Amino acid sequence: MKSAFLSRSTAAAFCAVAVAATTMLGSSASAAPNNSPSTPVEFPAADGQLMSYVVNAKSSNGSKTQDVLKAITAAGGVAVQQWPEIGVVIAQSQSAGFRTNVLKQGKSSVESVGATRTATVAEGTPEGIATPWQQSPQRQAKKLANADLLYGDATFDGTALDPREAEKWDQVQIKADQAHQLTDGSRDVLVGVLDSGIDPTHPDLVANIDVANSVNCANAGRPDSSPGGWFPTTSSHGTHVAGIIGAARNGVGIVGVAPNVRMASVKVVNDDGYIYPEYAICGFMWAGMKGMDITNNSYFIDPVEFWCDDQPDQAAVRTAVERAVKWSTDKGVVHAAAAGNASYDLANKTTDSDSPNDGTTIERQIGNQCKDIPTELDGVVTVSSTDQAGKLSSFSNRGLNVIDVAAPGSRILSTLPNNKYGLLSGTSMASPQVAGVLALMKSEHPGWKPKQLVSELRKQAEDHLCMPSATPTGSACVGKLRDNSYYGEGIVDALAAVM
Template sequence: MGPRTVRLAATAAILGLGVIGAQSATGATQDEPTSTPVPISTPDGQVSSYVINTKTANPGQVRKAEQAVTATGGVVVQSWPQIGVVVAHSTMADFRTAVAAKANNAIESVGPTRSVAVSEGTPDGVQAPWGPGKGQLRPATKKRDISEGTAATTTDPREGDQWDMQMINVPQAHTITTGSPDVTVGVLDSGIDPDHPDLVNQIDRAKSVGCTDAGRPVTGQDAWAPTTSDHGTHVAGTIGAERNGVGIVGIAPGAKMASVKVVNDDGFIYPEYAVCGFMEAGLKGMDVTNNSYYVDPFEFWCGDQPEQAPALEAVRRAVEWSTAQGTVHAAAAGNSAYDLSDKTTNASSPNDAEVPTDRVINSSCKDIPTELDGVVTVSSIDRAGKLSSFSNRGLGSIDVAAPGSSILSTIVRDNGYGTKSGTSMASPHVAGVLALMKSAHPTWSPDRMISELRAQATDTPCSTTTRGAECVGTPQENSYYGDGIVDAYAAVR
């Protein structure tokens, strides 16, 4: 079965605070309730961040949008003319309405990217009339790593402890290929430890980039190395830890990885960071990306809400464009034990606000990037092969399952090793398998790779779990495993 089709707000026409043609744009069905509005305050004097989507990816329309930003007293932080997206900062409370009015009908939608001020400030080199200040940051709920772990340092080889690799037939796959150095996996995360003995030779430094400077790409190790989190380092070990007689072995140790830092020091992944990450993956020819996160501050971005739809659309465009360049994407399904195929309520968003909103949601509300077209959605299973208690699920929403409970991998502390649990740990197993698949079949397109990955996954009947709704579907496709448990050997043989 081919990848599912998810309708998003691709054709939304949203200006100011009004929605034009909402029924065709939201993706919600007629019998669903409208999602709860979540007003975002952007008071005068606060440096706020926005994405602007032009009606077409046309250089002329992008220039009109940039000129409109300047005319309203804002600043252009970053433009992506390939997809018709502009990232801008402003201290005007009514920036959205003002910039749309000045753009000569070039703008499709404008929306904020966070519910708080820009904590990192406007990047160096961007001449902002308010100076390089940090804005007026309201207290935010600091977002922790998607998955927590227990550290355990060792210098002894630990390959025998990697039950997850045995489960998905990685040793058998390695008899055919360990990955090609011509294949690069972009790890969109909190950075990869550049000094870890299992990773030091695995990083493509020329392709690595930091995206947390307000969404502007920055090169150099200081921009992409980890600072406050070892989440990306753990993910990277699963994908490509070197076979060197030290520690563990990754799924594709013969391939390369690029550190694409999209997580800021407070643990947030804002839309402009994700857009930058996907665009850089496409521009730099990365073959695969791993995305063990959801885009903040909304766990679900609602296409029927004019303050949320523009950021959803900007990320969608970036994913679509990078896919067209040949990049295939794997993403974590999420750790809320939620049924993605039956959305009703959500109480975690916006997670950078003092108090999140308890809200009604519907099918227009998407966990991004995992629910976007062209992205492999990965649920988590435990050592017994059952759905992990924390894992999201959903018939027609999950593509494949992979090990995600108590996964041993690399960590930053003492250049050691530790276990973490989460769909964050399941997704890199799929990214690693996709890297092996691309190595074995270098001419395959992203669509072909996803189709083959799903077809070759091990059909798995419904199991029981200690939390969440009953599994529904058949052994060939169900709400827990999607099309089955990923199989590295089948993907390359």
């Protein structure tokens, strides 16, 4: 099954959906959080099977990286990408005992090691890396239906020159239409769209794409800035997200929340729709290295929906991703992320029936020590979805003290590849609304750092009482007017962001 961008268990994915929510897996009741141990998920490896790993140094400042590299080689692996800034190395090996051996060889330098997927590395080893095994062939890209057709929503002829701002009810809800009377944002602000690629020829996007800072991270986690590498291949998801953030004001089609800011395409999705940890780590690190101001993350990291710190492989991956997020935040990047579409209470986790999604799924018990990443990581703005009536979207995840803010995500009109427009639904559509508001805020307050930007975003959000929702029975909203499980601090306010 595909990952967050395609079918997977569609209602459980972060991306666009146009189906009813599945049965709720967790209650919104104010019971004590579940901290019970999680059911183990096997990350198997056989001799001769090419697998990918994160190897974390005992020091995150890079001082142990060279020793980690030696341990990887001694254990029968190769380093695909090293991030000395955070003490993380992405490695590949065909040895079934790689994890055990790298810990033994690097007992003074290696803190943890974890497999990043349960499936063989389909893309093989990037060119230019000497391996002791035969290089795996590159997988043929699959051609899948555009997401707008996949989800049954309408598409439109994008050749018409008539503006379609009147159809953007979502911008009215967050007061972006009023904010635009004051500013469209600054060209000095750069938003990283960590997604499936952006169509570089779309008339509403071409003027705002920062080609020089765009990159493909889906090459086994090694950044590839070659021409065309960051273009969309099998998914229209990233192009739709980009239009919500920054479709240009040019008399064509629609206008984004921040139509004058620049956007970089940071491709973190492979041709089969998976967002593996090494791809996301690359994306976060690239954002920090290139001086981006905001990133949008409308996905969860595969192959498990919840990464549990009581299991070695999952804990090692969480450590590596957390280091990348923290490092880029320290560099000045604010991260907005989709809360997810499983109609799930993230504050009261109980079960997960969709993991691992690149192999045989199991029904497993989980607790609150398991995190949906990156959305539940410290410092990341977690965004739930609202519909046109201001209610929590039927598919949206929720969670008291988990959701930061809410934004429109139901049937949102935006750009699609090949000069088209379409309606998609999901917290994937809500998160870029928030990224756009953050971009407007950063435009008006260029000196503000991530902590202040997030604090003001939450403070300025419009308080919202819990409204009846189409979510399944038992999903009652809990909390106060100012902070509740549906809306967090409230619906994001673009006008307040630029005042």
